[in-house]
Amino acid sequence: MKNKYFFYLPIILSFFLIIGMYIGKTYFTNTIENIDFDNFIVPSNKSLNKIEALLYYIKKQYVDSVNEDSLIEKTIQSMLKNLDPHSVYIPASQMREMTEPLEGEFEGIGIEFSIQNDTIVVMQTIAGGPSEKAGLRVGDRIVKVNDSLVANVGIDNSKVLKLLKGPKGTKVKLDIKRNNVPNLLKFTIIRDVIPLHSIDVAIKVKDNIGYIKISRFAKTTPEEFRESLKKLHSQNVNKLIIDVRGNGGGYMDAAIEIADEFLKEGDIIVYTEGREQPRKVYKATNEGIAHNDDIVILQDEWSASASEILAGAIQDNDRGIIIGKRSFGKGLVQEPIFFNDGSTVRLTVARYFTPSGRCIQRKYNNSVIKYYTDLLMRNDSVDSADIKNAPKYKTKKGRIVYGNGGIYPDIVIKSNEKYNDFFYKVASQSIIYQFAFQVSDKNRTVFKKFRNWKELDTYLQNSDLYEKFVDYAKKQNINPNEKDIINSKDLIMNHLRAYIVRNIFNDEGFYIVSLENDLYYKAAIEYFQKKNRPYNS
Numbered sequence: 001m002k003n004k005y006f007f008y009l010p011i012i013l014s015f016f017l018i019i020g021m022y023i024g025k026t027y028f029t030n031t032i033e034n035i036d037f038d039n040f041i042v043p044s045n046k047s048l049n050k051i052e053a054l055l056y057y058i059k060k061q062y063v064d065s066v067n068e069d070s071l072i073e074k075t076i077q078s079m080l081k082n083l084d085p086h087s088v089y090i091p092a093s094q095m096r097e098m099t100e101p102l103e104g105e106f107e108g109i110g111i112e113f114s115i116q117n118d119t120i121v122v123m124q125t126i127a128g129g130p131s132e133k134a135g136l137r138v139g140d141r142i143v144k145v146n147d148s149l150v151a152n153v154g155i156d157n158s159k160v161l162k163l164l165k166g167p168k169g170t171k172v173k174l175d176i177k178r179n180n181v182p183n184l185l186k187f188t189i190i191r192d193v194i195p196l197h198s199i200d201v202a203i204k205v206k207d208n209i210g211y212i213k214i215s216r217f218a219k220t221t222p223e224e225f226r227e228s229l230k231k232l233h234s235q236n237v238n239k240l241i242i243d244v245r246g247n248g249g250g251y252m253d254a255a256i257e258i259a260d261e262f263l264k265e266g267d268i269i270v271y272t273e274g275r276e277q278p279r280k281v282y283k284a285t286n287e288g289i290a291h292n293d294d295i296v297i298l299q300d301e302w303s304a305s306a307s308e309i310l311a312g313a314i315q316d317n318d319r320g321i322i323i324g325k326r327s328f329g330k331g332l333v334q335e336p337i338f339f340n341d342g343s344t345v346r347l348t349v350a351r352y353f354t355p356s357g358r359c360i361q362r363k364y365n366n367s368v369i370k371y372y373t374d375l376l377m378r379n380d381s382v383d384s385a386d387i388k389n390a391p392k393y394k395t396k397k398g399r400i401v402y403g404n405g406g407i408y409p410d411i412v413i414k415s416n417e418k419y420n421d422f423f424y425k426v427a428s429q430s431i432i433y434q435f436a437f438q439v440s441d442k443n444r445t446v447f448k449k450f451r452n453w454k455e456l457d458t459y460l461q462n463s464d465l466y467e468k469f470v471d472y473a474k475k476q477n478i479n480p481n482e483k484d485i486i487n488s489k490d491l492i493m494n495h496l497r498a499y500i501v502r503n504i505f506n507d508e509g510f511y512i513v514s515l516e517n518d519l520y521y522k523a524a525i526e527y528f529q530k531k532n533r534p535y536n537s
Contacts, residue, residue, distance in 0.1 A: 051075065055068070055071065055072065055075075058071065073089065073091060073343075076089045076345065077089050080345070080347075081368060083347075083348065084332060084348050084364055084368075085364050085368045085371045085372070086330060086332045086334060086346070086348055087332075087334065087345070087346065087347050087348045088334075088345070088346050089343065089344075089345050090343060090344045090345075090346065091343050092339075092341050092342030092343045095342060095343070095344060100196070101196060101216060101218065101250075102216065102217075102218045102219060102250050102251060103196075103218065103219055104195065104196050104197075104198070104218045104219045104220035104221075105193050105194060105195050105196055105220075106165060106193075106194055106196060107165060107166060107167055107168045107191055107192065107193055107194065108164055108165040108166065108191055108192075108194055109129070109130050109131045109164050109165075109172060109189045109191055109194075110125060110126040110129020110130050110131045110132065110192070110194045111123075111124065111125055111126065111129070111131045111136065111164070112124040112125075112126070113142075113160060113164075114437070115155065115156070115157065115160070116434070116437055118151065118152045118153070118154065118155070119141050119142075119143075119151045119152065120141065120142040120150060120151070120155065120160055121139065121140070121141055121142075121437075121441075122136055122137065122138055122139065122140040122141075122142070123138060123503070124138060125137070125138065126194055126195075129192065129194055130189045130190055130191060130192045130194075131189055134187050134188075134189045135187065136174075136176070136187065136189075137178065138444070138503070139178070139179060139441055139444055140176045140177070140178050140185075141176065141177040141178075142174055142175070142176060143175045143176065143177050143184060144173075144174065144175035144184075145163045145164070145172065145173070145174060146163075146172060146173050147173065147175075150163070151177075165191075166191050167191065168191055168192050168193055169190065169191065169192075170190070170191050171188055171189070171190055171191070172188075172189050172191065173186070173187070173188050173189075174186070174187045174188075174189060179441070179444070195220075196218065196220075197220075197224060198214060198215055198216045198217065198218040198220060198221040198224060198250075199212060199213065199214060199215075199221065199224040199225060199228055200213040200214075200215050200507060200511075201213050201507050201508060201511045202228030202231060202232060203508050203511060203512065204232060204235045204237055205241070205512065205515065205525075206525065206528075208236055208237055208238050208239055209237065209239045209240075209241065209525065209528055210232035210235070210237035210239070210240050210241070211240075211241045211243065211511065211515070211521070212225070212228050212232075212240060212241070212242050212243065213243045213511065214242065214243065214244050214247055214258075214307075215246075215247060216247055216248070216249070216250045217247070217249055217250030217251050217252075217254035217255050217258075217305075217306035217307070218250055218251065218254060219251060219254070221250070221251075221254040221257075221258070222253075222254055222257035222258060225257075225258050225261070226261070226289065229261065229289055229290055230289070233289075233290075237293075238292065238293050238294065239293065239294040239295075239296075239528050240290070240293050240294065240295050240296070241296050241298060241521065241524045242295065242296070242297045242298070242310075243297075243298045243520075243521075244297060244298065244299050244303045244307040244310065244311070245298055245299060245300040245302065245303060245324065245520070246300065246302045246303070247302075247303055247304070247306075247307045248302065248303075248304045248305065248307070248328075248330075249304045249305025249306040249307055249308075249330065250305070250306050251306065252270075252305075252306055252309060252333070252352075254306060255270075255306035255307070255309040255310045256269050256270065256282050256309065258310055259284070259309070259310050259313040259314065260284045260285055260287065260288050261288040261289055261290045262288055262290050262291065262293065262295060262314065262319050262320070263284035263288060263291075263313065263317055263319060264284060264286075264291065265283075265284055265285055265286040266283055266284065267283060267284040267313075267317050267319075267355070267396075268281060268282070268283055268284075268313075268316075268317075268355035269282045269283060269284055269309070269313045269355070270282050270309045270312065270313060270352055270353065270354065270355070271352075271353050271355075272333050272350040272351065272352055272353070273350055273351060273353065274333070274349045274350030274351065276349070277333075277349050277350040280350075294320065294528065295314055295319060295320025295321075296320060296321055296322075296323055296524040296527060296528070297310065297311050297314055297320060297321070297322050297323070298323050298324050298520045298521070298524060299311055299322060299323075299324040299325070299327050299407065299409065300324050300325045300327075300520075301325050301326065301327065301328060301375060301378055302328060303324075303327040303328060303407075304327065304328035304329070304330040305328075305330045305331075305352075307327065307328075308327045308328070308329075308330065308331065308352070308360045308406065308407050309352060309354075309360070311327060311407045312354030312355070312358065312360060312407050313354065313355060315354070315395065315401060315407065315410070316354045316355040316356040316358075316393075316395050316396065316401065317355060317395070317396050318395050318396045318397040318399065321409075321410040321411065321527065322407060322408075322409040322410050322411075323409055323410065323411045323413060323520055323523050323524055323527070324409045324411075324412075324413050324520055325378075325409065325412065325413060326378070326386075326406045326407070326408050326409065327406040327407045328375065328406060329360065329361060329362030329405035329406035330360065330361065331351050331352040331353075331359055331360025331361030331362075331405065332348040332350075332351055332352070332361050333348065333349055333350040333351065333352060334346035334347060334348055334349070335347055335348075335349045354393075354407075355396070356393040356394060356395060356401060357393055358393050358401065358402075358403045359403065359405065360405065360406065360407070361405055362404065362405025362406055363404075363405065379415065380412070380414050380415055386404060387402050387408060389404075390402040390403050390404040390408070391403040391404065411523055411527065413519050413520050413523060420480075420483075420484045420487055420488060421480070421484060422473075422478070422480035422484035422485065422487075422488045423484075423488040423491055423492060425478050426473050426478060426492065427495070429476070429478075431472070431473055431476055431478065432469075432492060432495045432496060432499070433495075433499055435468075435469050435472050435473075435496065436495070436496050436499035436500050436503065437499070437503065439465070439468075439496075439500055440499070440500050440503035440504055441503075444503075444504065447500070447504045448504060450504075452505070452509075453501045453504070453505040453506065453508070453509030454509070456500070456501060456504060456505065456509075457497055457501055457509065457513060460496070460497050460500060460501075461493070461497065465493065465496060465497075466489055466492065466493050466496070469492065469496060470485055490517065491517060494513065494514065494516055494517045495514075497513050498510045498511075498513040498514045501513055
């Protein structure tokens with residue numbers, strides 16, 4: 001009997017399925033095609049597309065009430081995800097946050113802060129900014145903002161920014177705990193326009209070698225860069241290390257203007273081309289002020305977009321060399337579409353190409369997720385395998401360079417595998433940074449008595465700083481063996497010295513100390529010091 005039931009089960013199910021389909025067709029005829037759209041916003045003489053029809057039907061018939069704006073935004077985001085990784089929708093609420101870093105300024109109180117032990121600590125006051133004028137000092141703890149407690153309440157960076165940033169001319173009240181002052185200090189600070197610098201540092205590092213770190217390509221970057229060049233030229237620098245590691249890009253025009261400083265009139269910097277966008281070629285002018293400087297560009301896998309435009313222009317014109325790793329591979333041009341509510345779609349309309357014809361954009365056909373996970377899986381062997389199959393192009397002087405997306409370096413920096421678990425653990429858990437902060441904070445008055453960062457650094461190198469750090473790490477449940485302690489000393493001490501110097505003095509000392517163990521930087525110095533360089537420009 002049981003077997004017989006199972007034999008007839010498919011037939012029974014099929015019968016009910018057919019009956020159900022017939023009932024649905026006969027009695028439920030309110031399909032999208034049959035809806036009366038006479039009062040809908042789309043004119044009746046135009047065909048209604050599926051998305052508009054479905055949104056209308058959901059609004060009128062869905063079982064629960066829906067937020068139409070939210071539904072539309074999610075629909076837009078879903079559509080763009082199926083195009084490419086860089087066509088994006090930006091809600092109005094996020095537009096200001098997205099554009100501020102590229103505009104070169106923001107409105108706020110003018111401090112750099114860090115959250116230490118669940119407390120906001122002032123790390124720097126921006127010169128000439130509202131906080132410096134009001135009397136805030138490095139090391140001050142912010143206990144209250146506008147009478148609301150912000151210490152020991154689990155605050156994070158985003159919440160701090162919302163509290164401290166605001167329109168120019170508005171006021172913010174701060175209660176401050178200062179070392180060796182028993183009572184809280186009260187400040188009322190009037191927010192103002194604060195400049196955002198995209199050149200982190202421009203310093204002379206050797207006899208005639210300068211180092212410039214570009215963190216992003218903003219509206220103000222070209223002018224900042226020219227001022228940096230003038231400063232270094234006045235110090236007899238004629239060899240430049242330009243560091244764009246970790247620089248995710250920004251304005252294309254900024255990268256073009258910087259490349260123009262080095263290239264001869266008429267040299268191609270970059271060109272763009274799309275299905276509906278005719279080829280547009282950007283060429284150098286005769287206005288550059290660094291035509292005779294030797295150039296090395298440092299890049300890594302996070303150098304993208306405008307960083308790649310600059311690197312590609314320098315490499316393809318044989319104007320300098322690239323040291324590091326293959327760059328990110330973002331070579332798509334976005335054009336903004338503005339909506340009435342302040343939101344924007346940045347739609348990809350073209351691709352970037354280097355002077356030799358290389359498309360900077362790497363492939364993304366598999367999926368957006370794979371596009372980013374592939375980057376995380378990159379290593380030296382993967383890049384070596386990729387380059388064997390990459391299409392070849394020629395620079396102005398006939399050197400071979402490689403396509404397939406991103407900019408391949410002339411000198412590859414291989415991943416350093418010598419560091420042991422002790423370093424990785426203390427670095428990944430921010431224990432080095434925390435200890436350096438505590439040492440700086442505890443000894444700020446003493447350290448400030450040194451005339452400059454070099455004197456402080458000499459003192460730190462001759463102190464028992466590392467032994468104290470090892471004890472501190474053990475208290476944080478990090479238990480290294482003696483071999484790891486010895487092997488990690490130089491690297492950890494380098495980090496500690498750099499952080500403490502920055503906390504007490506400035507970025508110049510931080511970068512000079514940090515660069516001592518930097519493999520990219522060392523390769524650049526070695527390249528400049530070789531008499532017969534393989535890539536003479």
